[in-house]
Amino acid sequence: MDTTGLPSGVDRPTWDLDFGVSGDPADLDHTTSVTLTGADRLDLDFSYTGVGSVGDTVWLDLDADGVLDADEVGLIGVGVSVTYTGPGGATVTRAATTDADGRWSVGDLPLDVELTVAVDPATLPANVEATHDLDDPAGVTPGAGTTHTARVTLTATTPDRTDVDFGYRGRGAVGDLTWLDLNASGGPAPDGDDVGLAGVDLTVTWTDPTAGTTWSTTVTSAADGTWRVDHLPDGDVTVTVDPASLPTGVTPTHDPDGGADGSAAVTLHDDPATAANEGIDLDQDFAWTGTGSVGDLVWTDLDDDGTVDTGEDPIAGVDVTVTWSDPVSGTSASTTVTTAADGTWSVGGLPAGHLVVTVDPATLDPGLAPTFDLDGGDDRRAELDLGAGETRTDVDFGERPEADLAVTKTHTGDFAVGAEGRFTVTVTNHGPADATGVTLTDTLPSGLRFLRSEGTGLACTGSAGVVTCTTFGGDLPAGTSATVTLVVDVGPAAAPGVTNTVRVSATGPADPDPGNDEADDDVTVPLSVLDVDKVLDGELRSGRDAHWVITVTNHGPSPTTGPVTVTDDLPAGLTWGGAVSDDLSCSAVGVTGAIVTCTTAASLAVGESVSVRITTGVTADAGDRVINTAEVLGGTVVNGSPLPSAVLGDIVTRLADPADTLAAELGIEPQVATEVAQSVAVAQEALAFTGASSLRLVWLGTLLVLLGAAAWALGWRRRLLATRPVTVRRRGQRSQ
Structure with a gap:
């Protein structure tokens, strides 16, 4: 048999007369032998088949990417046909059916002939759409009439094609909700305070009831409890909830088929006669309630x-x-x-x-x-x-x-002895309830005496040093405040300062924070009691210099709050000769009968002393009477103003009274108080150069200037508080 006339690729012998007799494939050699015996032999036939093949898979391409992924399955029982034009123009069709893996194959095909491969839609699961074939790969819109078909030509170099795949996915879906049925109503949908359950694992299994293809996937419910599986063909679907993914301590109240067992079965079926897609079932809901x-x-x-x-x-x-x-x-x-x-x-x-x-x-x-x-x-x-x-x-x-009452107490500046002091007291009810029977109690410290109250917030009375104030009507609504000003008289016993404590109380309701029911207010009351000493250092001789030492001491109870000034009025018979001091700065007006003024701006602590040594010339004649006065000014300034002279005089008067307790209240020893009281108290208005006014503790001495009285000089080395006769000696005269 000359095979050159056969179609391309159709040169594989499949039968001849010798093979028919022997059955030996070795006899398929394109030849046969026969002996003619006078009759015609019309049985010398030769058959040939092609050497090519084509195939491969029809599968459920759920993600429509044209690739058979690990979670996708082949479609079983799908009919595939291969059609081509044979010798003489005859149409040849070869058929195959996909196996359990969705694979198909057709062999013995000619080469160099266009093959048309077609999937029989009637053998596909219902309600699917094509996603991929060789002519229309994934992502390419199929041409008209090319769905379910692909064309391929086998050649001598590629006689076998295993890439003729067909992908499909369903148009159906199943879902929809898992929820917590708080009220255990068991209804088909959430109600009231019910919420979706997140994180619930559901396994969806689809089965083609005709061919038996099965596919499964597991999804997890979203934050709102919804879930859904798309691209399912028509078929039988079961949904099973994984109980391990549920919150512990729940029991089912609803599933679609009423079994309350965490599973449901549904058949997806789209009616092609309608426009709607009945293959979508979103009623597969599951509910649980807690126990x-x-x-x-x-x-x-x-x-x-x-x-x-x-x-x-x-x-x-x-x-x-x-x-x-x-x-x-x-x-x-x-x-x-x-x-x-x-x-x-x-x-x-x-x-x-x-x-x-x-x-x-x-x-x-x-x-x-x-x-x-x-x-x-x-x-x-x-x-x-x-x-x-x-x-x-x-x-x-x-x-x-509860009514949380709180009280605050404030004042402005320092308090001055002999003047009025003002305390501002505010009571606040932080609530949340109204307070009833609100009372403010202020036990005044020593040195303060209640005079009156000012303001409309509280009404106050005072008795035995205790000030009691009540709100008008007795109640204080929540979120409101009441303010009153307590006016007090400030006595010297208040120096150098006092702490005034006020407390608020109520008959009801309970106060949750007693710690803010009391308020302290510390007040400074400046007062400095100053004392002056003057002693003669040396002798008094007519025609010679005399030296005087003046010492000022602050007996408290406060440090000085203003300049301290010492004045020495030199009488006739004494002339200014200068002053020496580490603490005071001195100047004089005039020479004979000069007024010597010494000042210090430094504050004197309680118990601290400063001194000055003043030199005078003695011009008095024998027998002249000389009165020398030393005084101290200043020391107590309150809020920029000096204490009034009347107040200072009253303090000295009280210090002079042994029965008065002021000295003890001020912390001044009795001996010192007596010495201060024995000094001459002179009321002095403010000096132009200091702007201050204070108690002037005056050293007064009357010096009787007599000749030859040298021996008396030693007697002046002490503090002089009154007028005394002193003699001034002539030169060379002995003391009497």
């Missing part, structure tokens, strides 16, 4: 002990919100209930998880304040963990009426 609960009581905890005692009433009508959260998925749900007439509340249907329970303050009397909750925060909030199926009846909340 745990929480409660219990909101009550009036009058004694703030966290225990329901006799006489402590329940509080009805209070909104309590319970928020549950799953520690694994993060799903949370909230529900609000209202306390009953007996103050109780309860929320059921809770899975195991974390609970936050809060009381809505808007549903409480505004005058109430929290006293108790389960975790001790006293903030109308409690957190706890609930076990599977656990019942908690200890989540109580205590409330009581």
Whole structure:
């Protein structure tokens, strides 16, 4: 047989007469032998087949990417035909059916002939759409009439093609919701406070009821509890919930087929006669309710002990919100209930998880304040963990009426002895309840005497050093304040300062913060009692210099608050000769009869002394009487003003009275007080060069200038407080 005339690639012998007799493939050699015996032989036939093949897979291409992915399956029982034009123009069709893996193959095909490969749509699962074939790969819009077909030509170099694949995906879907059925209604849809359950794993299995193809996938419900599987062909679908993915402590209340077993079966079927896609079923919902609960009581905890005692009433009508959260998925749900007439509340249907329970303050009397909750925060909030199926009846909340009173007390500047002092006292009710029977009590310290009150916020009376003030009407509403000014007389016993304490109280309700019911106000009362000493250092001789030492001492009780000035009025017979001091700066006006002034701006501490040594010339004649006066000024300035002279005089008078307790109150020793009182007190108005006024403790001495009295000089080395006769000696004269 000459094979050169055969179609391309159709040169594989499949039968001849010798092979028909022997059955030996070696006889398929394009030749046969026959002996003619006078009759015609019309049985010398030769058959040939092609050497090419084509195939491969028809599969469920769910993601429409043209690639058979690991989670996609082949379609079983799909009919595939290969059609081509044979020798003489005859149409040849070869058929195949996909196997359990969706694979198909057709062999013995000619080369260099266009083959048309077609999928029989009637053998596909219903309600699918093409996603890929060799002519129309994924992502390319199929040409007209080319769906389900592909064209390929086999050649000598590629006689076998295993890339003629066909991808399909369904147009159907299944879903839709998993939720927490808090009220266990079991309804077909969530209601009330029900919420979707996140993180629930659902396995969806699709089966082609005709060919038996099966495909499964597992999805997880979203944060809102929704789930969905798309691209399913018509067929039988089962949905199974993985119980391990559910919150612990739940029991089913609803599934689509009513079994309440966490599984459902549905058949997807699209009616091609309608425009709608009936192959989409979004009614596959599942619900569970929890087996745990929480409660219990909101009550009036009058004694703030966290225990329901006799006489402590329940509080009805209070909104309590319970928020549950799953520690694994993060799903949370909230529900609000209202306390009953007996103050109780309860929320059921809770899975195991974390609970936050809060009381809505808007549903409480505004005058109430929290006293108790389960975790001790006293903030109308409690957190706890609930076990599977656990019942908690200890989540109580205590409330009581409270009025947080607070008092402040202030003044301005220092207080001056002999003047009025003013304290500003403010009482505030921080609530939350109105305060009744509000009373302000101020026990005045020694040296202060109540004069009157000013202002309209409180009415005050004073008795035995105690000032008592009450609000008008006795009540102080929550969120309001009352202010009063207490005016006091400031006595010298208040020096060098006092602490004035005021306290507020009320007859009701309870005060949650007693620490702000009392206020102290420290007041400075400056007062410096100054003393002056003057002694003669040496002798008095006519025609020679005499030296005088003047010492000023601050006996307190305060450091000096203003300049201190020492004045020495030199009488006739004494002339200015200069001064030496480490503490005082001195100057003089005139020479004979000069006024010597020495000052210091430094503050003198209590007990501190300063001194100056003044030199004078003695011009007096024998027998002349000389009166020399030394005085000290200043030391006490209050808020820029000196103490009035009348006040200073009164202080000296009281110090002179042994029966008066002022010296002891000021901390001045009795001997010092006597010496100060024995000094001459002179009232002096403000000096132009100091702007100050003070008690002038005057050293007065009368010097009798007599000749030859040298021996008397030693007697002047002491403090002189009164007029004394002294003789001035002639030169060379001995003391008498």
